[in-house]
Amino acid sequence: MNRREFIRTTSLAASALVLGTSARAAEAGFPVVRIPEAKRKFKSPAVERTIQRVRSSIGNKELGWMFENCFPNTLDTTVEFEVLDGRPDTYVITGDIDAMWLRDSTAQVWPYLPLMKEDPALQQLIAGVINRQTRCILKDPYANAFYKDESKVSHWKSDLTEMKPGVHERKWEIDSLCYPIRLAYHYWKHTGDTAPFDAAWRDALRLTLQTFREQQRKTGRGPYRFQRRTETQTDTVAGRGYGNPAKPVGLIFSIFRPSDDATIFPFLVPANFFAVVSLRQAAEMVETIHRDKDTAAQCRALAGEVEQALQRHAIVNHARFGRVYAYEVDAFGNYYCIDDGNVPSLLSLPYLGAVKPGDRVYRNTRQLVLSDANPYYCQGKAADGPGGPHVGMDMIWPLGLIVQGLTSTDDREIRRCLVTLQKTHAGTGFMHEAFHKDDPTRFTRAWFAWANTIFGELILKVFQERPRLLD
Numbered sequence: 001m002n003r004r005e006f007i008r009t010t011s012l013a014a015s016a017l018v019l020g021t022s023a024r025a026a027e028a029g030f031p032v033v034r035i036p037e038a039k040r041k042f043k044s045p046a047v048e049r050t051i052q053r054v055r056s057s058i059g060n061k062e063l064g065w066m067f068e069n070c071f072p073n074t075l076d077t078t079v080e081f082e083v084l085d086g087r088p089d090t091y092v093i094t095g096d097i098d099a100m101w102l103r104d105s106t107a108q109v110w111p112y113l114p115l116m117k118e119d120p121a122l123q124q125l126i127a128g129v130i131n132r133q134t135r136c137i138l139k140d141p142y143a144n145a146f147y148k149d150e151s152k153v154s155h156w157k158s159d160l161t162e163m164k165p166g167v168h169e170r171k172w173e174i175d176s177l178c179y180p181i182r183l184a185y186h187y188w189k190h191t192g193d194t195a196p197f198d199a200a201w202r203d204a205l206r207l208t209l210q211t212f213r214e215q216q217r218k219t220g221r222g223p224y225r226f227q228r229r230t231e232t233q234t235d236t237v238a239g240r241g242y243g244n245p246a247k248p249v250g251l252i253f254s255i256f257r258p259s260d261d262a263t264i265f266p267f268l269v270p271a272n273f274f275a276v277v278s279l280r281q282a283a284e285m286v287e288t289i290h291r292d293k294d295t296a297a298q299c300r301a302l303a304g305e306v307e308q309a310l311q312r313h314a315i316v317n318h319a320r321f322g323r324v325y326a327y328e329v330d331a332f333g334n335y336y337c338i339d340d341g342n343v344p345s346l347l348s349l350p351y352l353g354a355v356k357p358g359d360r361v362y363r364n365t366r367q368l369v370l371s372d373a374n375p376y377y378c379q380g381k382a383a384d385g386p387g388g389p390h391v392g393m394d395m396i397w398p399l400g401l402i403v404q405g406l407t408s409t410d411d412r413e414i415r416r417c418l419v420t421l422q423k424t425h426a427g428t429g430f431m432h433e434a435f436h437k438d439d440p441t442r443f444t445r446a447w448f449a450w451a452n453t454i455f456g457e458l459i460l461k462v463f464q465e466r467p468r469l470l471d
Contacts, residue, residue: 030061030062030065030429031429033069033428033429033430034068034069034072034076034429035076035077040072040075040076040077041075041076041077041078041079041080041081042075042076042079042081042125043075044072044075044112044115044119044121044122044125045118045119046112046115046116046118046119046122047071047072047075047112047115047119047122048072049118050071050115050460051067051068051071051072054067054459054460054463055067055068057463057467058463058467058470058471059470059471060418060422060470060471062422063418063422063459063470064470065429066421066422066425066429066430066455066459067455067456067459067460069429069430069452070429070430070431070452070453070455070456070459071111071452071453071455071456071457071459071460072456073430073449073452073453073456074092074108074109074112074449074450074452074453075112075125077095077447077449078092078093078094078095078108078449079091079092079125080092080148081124081125081128082128084131087128087131087195088124088125088127088128088131089128089131089132090125090126090127090128090129090131090132091132091148092104092105092108092109092129092132093449094108094448094449094450095445095447095448095449095450096445096446096447096448098147099145099146099147099168099169100132100136100145100146100147100148100168101144101145101176102133102136102137102144102145102146102176102177102179102180103144103173103175103176103179103258104449104450105129105132105133105179106129106133106179106180106182106183107179107343107450107453107454108449108450108453109125109126109129109183109453110182110183110186110453110454110457111453111454111456111457111460112126113126113186113187113190114190116187116190116191117190117191123191123193126183126187127187127193127195127196129183130180130183130184130187130196130197130201131196133180133183133204134180134196134200134201134204135200137177137180137204137207137208138200138203138204138207139164139166139167140162140164140167140170141177141204141207141208141210141211142161142162142170142172142211142224143164143167143168143169143170143171143176144169144170144171144172144173144176144256144260145167145168145169146166146167146168147166147167147168149166150165150166151165151166152165152166153165154167154168154169155168156168156169156170156228158228158229159226159227159228160225160226160227160228160241161224161225161226161227161241169260170226171226171255171256171260172215172224172226172254172255172256173254173255173256173257173258173260173271174212174215174252174254174268174271174272174274174275175254175258175271175274175343175344177208177211177212177278178271178274178275178277178278178344180204181205181208181278181279181281181282182277182278182281182352184196184197184201184285185278185281185282185284185285188285188289194289197285197289197290202286202290202292202295205282205285205286205295206295208282209279209282209295209298209299209302212252212275212279212302213302215252215253215254216248216250216251216252216253217246217248217253218248221242222253224242224255225237225240225241225242226241226255226256227240227241233262234261234262234389234390235261235262236262237255237262238262242255243255243262243263243266244263244264244265244266244330245330245332246265246266246267246329246330246331246332247330247331247332248331249309249312249313249331250305250306250308250309251267251272251306251309251310251313251314251329251331252267252271252272252275252306253266253267254266254267254268254271254272257271257340257342257390258271258340258342258343258344258345259340259341259342259388259389259390260390261389261390263328264328264336265328265329265330265334265335265336266328266330267313267314267328267329267330267331268327268328269310269314269325269326269327269328269329269346270325270327270344270345270346270348270349270352270354271344272306272309272310272314273310273344273349273352273354273355274344274352274354275303275306276303276306276307276310276354277352277353277354279299279300279302279303279306280299280300280303282296282299283295283296283297283299283300283303284296286299309331313329313331314326314329315361316329316335316337318337318364318368318373320368320373321364321365321367321368321373322364323360323361323364324337324361324364324365324368325346325349325361325362325365327339327340327346337368337373337374338369338374338375338376338388338389339369339374339376339377339386339388339400340376340386340388340389340390340400341376341386341387341388341390341396341397341399341400341434342388342390342397342399342400343399343403345369345386345400345403346362346365346366346369347366347369347370347386347400347403347404347407348403348406348407349362349407350362350407351403351406351407357407357409366407369386370386370404374386376388376389376393378393378394378395378396378437379437380394380396380436380437380438381437381438381439382423382424382435382436382437382438382439382440383396383420383423383424383435383437383440384396384420384437385397385400385401385404385420385437386400386401386403386404387400387434387437388400388434390434391433391434391444394436394437394438395434395435395436395437395444396424396434396435396436396437397433397434398421398424398431398432398433398434398435398451398455399431399433399450399451399454401417401420401421402417402421402431402451402454402455402457402458403454404417405417405418405421405458405462406454406457406458406461411466411469414462414466414469415469417458418458418462418469418470421455423440424440425440426440426441426443427441428446430446430447430452431448431451431452431455432444432445432446432448432451433445433448433451
């Protein structure tokens with residue numbers, strides 16, 4: 001059976017399941033808001049079986065309906081799969097923006113990794129994401145978002161940086177290079193397949209290592225700078241495009257946050273934690289798959305250096321909560337204690353494997369970011385929850401609420417997160433980028449696939465570990 005026939009066969013199998021789930025939505029009294037089956041970009045029998053199993057088992061029918069809408073949203077609406085030069089290739093848009101972010105594309109397919117073993121076509125789709133990400137990194141390791149058409153000139157072509165065709169935006173964010181490693185590592189662990197990890201992938205990994213070192217800025221400011229002609233302060237960069245000064249102590253400069261907002265102090269703490277995890281995963285892969293002990297040793301050495309620098313410079317004493325992780329520091333003694341609804345965030349550190357949930361400093365930090373001591377934690381008439389500077393004051397991020405639920409070990413807290421998410425989708429059946437704390441109908445981004453898919457991830461995790469909370 002050739003590739004085209006294989007996809008067609010699995011799609012037909014999925015169709016039968018899809019019709020059943022749509023019928024259940026209507027029977028339960030909820031509108032059918034999932035995109036029509038004929039218009040779906042990719043159909044996975046394993047995903048449809050998961051939807052069917054969860055919806056038929058949980059008592060909370062509204063959460064079941066939301067799960068059916070959200071969990072498959074990435075596959076339904078954002079992926080373009082093909083075989084390119086004999087290799088799978090998958091382009092993944094974020095939703096309402098026709099560009100592929102290295103961060104978002106990883107996060108959007110992440111919850112499907114455990115289902116690959118029962119769905120070979122889904123495995124090929126995710127292998128295609130890895131292959132596409134490799135090409136993106138080799139094109140420009142400092143860029144955060146790319147086009148499918150590698151000759152397309154960006155709307156942001158006038159940015160004062162080294163823009164290339166095929167690059168949508170060139171905002172340097174540490175996590176842009178961490179997320180592809182996260183996806184590659186766990187794909188490898190789930191499947192044992194090494195096909196995506198060829199010489200080009202190793203070159204991209206080495207370029208990642210080189211970029212991290214350049215942005216330690218031990219011998220100068222490095223090759224990256226960025227400015228934009230804009231009225232939005234967070235869309236351009238201080239210091240003539242190099243960012244505010246920081247003391248070179250081994251941490252990695254991140255000029256932008258995962259929200260695509262400029263940092264204030266350029267050592268973004270959660271992103272540096274993410275780099276430690278990713279470098280160690282990369283070391284294991286390159287040593288095992290390529291027998292490249294030298295690159296592996298360099299990755300581990302850099303991870304150790306960044307980890308030590310975090311322990312020396314990222315922990316600060318808060319008057320109310322004691323020793324906590326700052327969100328940003330400059331290693332001159334200045335720091336910023338907030339959190340952002342995006343990921344990586346301080347709240348998300350256990351989710352990323354960077355700290356244990358019981359880590360004392362993390363627990364103190366968690367108390368801080370989920371309180372009024374965090375200026376971007378919202379408390380309103382409709383809901384309480386994490387926000388962030390990107391959308392502005394009084395706007396709660398469903399991503400933040402979901403990460404709060406994913407990282408909690410307390411049944412009551414998890415249930416509160418679920419209840420809040422259930423009552424704030426504004427009747428749409430989907431997640432949004434952010435909503436107003438007093439009025440959930442005032443929301444941003446009606447089509448934001450990452451938020452939808454990670455909501456599905458939360459429901460699935462609770463279903464597997466604490467099903468009583470879904471009754």
